[in-house]
Amino acid sequence: DQQVKQNSPSLSVQEGRISILNCDYTNSMFDYFLWYKKYPAEGPTFLISISSIKDKNEDGRFTVFLNKSAKHLSLHIVPSQPGDSAVYFCAASGDPGNNRKLIWGLGTSLAVNP
Amino acid sequence: DAGVTQSPTHLIKTRGQHVTLRCSPISGHKSVSWYQQVLGQGPQFIFQYYEKEERGRGNFPDRFSARQFPNYSSELNVNALLLGDSALYLCASSLAWRGSSYEQYFGPGTRLTVT
Numbered sequence: 046d047q048q049v050k051q052n053s054p055s056l057s058v059q060e061g062r063i064s065i066l067n068c069d070y071t072n073s074m075f076d077y078f079l080w081y082k083k084y085p086a087e088g089p090t091f092l093i094s095i096s097s098i099k100d101k102n103e104d105g106r107f108t109v110f111l112n113k114s115a116k117h118l119s120l121h122i123v124p125s126q127p128g129d130s131a132v133y134f135c136a137a138s139g140d141p142g143n144n145r146k147l148i149w150g151l152g153t154s155l156a157v158n159p
Numbered sequence: 160d161a162g163v164t165q166s167p168t169h170l171i172k173t174r175g176q177h178v179t180l181r182c183s184p185i186s187g188h189k190s191v192s193w194y195q196q197v198l199g200q201g202p203q204f205i206f207q208y209y210e211k212e213e214r215g216r217g218n219f220p221d222r223f224s225a226r227q228f229p230n231y232s233s234e235l236n237v238n239a240l241l242l243g244d245s246a247l248y249l250c251a252s253s254l255a256w257r258g259s260s261y262e263q264y265f266g267p268g269t270r271l272t273v274t
Contacts, residue, residue: 049201079262088163088249088265089202134201146192146215147263149201 048072049137051150059158064122066153068135071116076139079147080109080120082131089134093120097139125157161186163252163266171272172240180235180269184252190214191233192263193225194249202249208233209255237271245273 050069058064068078076097081089095102095109095118102109108121122129132154136147164183172178184191190209194202207215208227222238231252237244247270251263 081265086267088165088251088267091262091264094262136201146204146207146217147202148204151199151201 047151048075049135049148049150051133051135051153053153054151055154055156057156057158058125060127061124064120064125064129064155064157066120066122066133066135066155068118068120068150069116070118070137072137072139072148073116074139075137075148077137078109078111078118079136079138080107081134081136082129083134083152084131092133122155125155127157127159130155130157163250163264165248165250165266165269167269168267169270169272171274173274174240174242176240176273178237178240178271180237180248180250180271181232182235182250182252182266183232184250185264188252188254188264189231190253190255191227191231192251192253193233193235194251195219196247196249196268197245205235240273242273245271247271 048071079094080092083089093104093107093109095111100111111118132152134152135150138147166181192207193205196202204217205219206225211227225235227233247268249268250266253263
């Protein structure tokens with residue numbers, strides 16, 4: 046059963062516009078959420094994270110929003126740039142046993158068109 | 160500053176063989192985690208080590224084992240390889256294994272192909 050779901054396998058946006066990537070989770074014990082970007086043939090690169098005590102975290106062009114009641118988070122990229130084209134993974138942690146393993150979504154492939 | 164390094168980058172093995180993958184964490188990081196990523200999926204957690212002790216284990220068979228050395232580098236071992244073990248194996252390091260310093264930084268991965 047997929048505890049972290051990214052329901053859009055792909056997204057295409059124009060350069061300069063906003064990219065919104067969505068992620069839903071089912072486990073209410075998750076208390077820390079992370080977004081990673083992955084280029085082909087490279088390992089995932091950490092982008093931004095958010096703790097469950099917050100509802101927003103911003104870092105430059107990247108903002109993550111968390112809606113705990115809906116068990117939903119989103120990553121906003123503004124403005125989108127062609128170099129942002131990659132696969133974006135949402136990950137969550139907060140195992141009851143305090144094992145901080147990350148549970149990952151399947152990823153969303155973002156294409157930013159010039 | 161060197162990031163997480165993994166060796167080898169690519170590997171081809173035959174069913175039934177054994178493989179050892181290696182990882183060196185970022186300097187100062189004491190926790191290493193291993194993930195398996197098959198095509199079209201997110202990474203799946205295999206192991207986490209901190210201060211040479213196993214801190215977490217995912218749903219992988221006993222053919223998978225790992226260890227962490229005093230210098231915090233780590234090895235992932237897979238015995239009796241199956242075709243389904245073909246994947247990208249990712250190593251990630253972090254400062255700690257819990258708490259606020261949990262962002263994990265990934266290496267480039269080792270691409271394992273089992274034929």
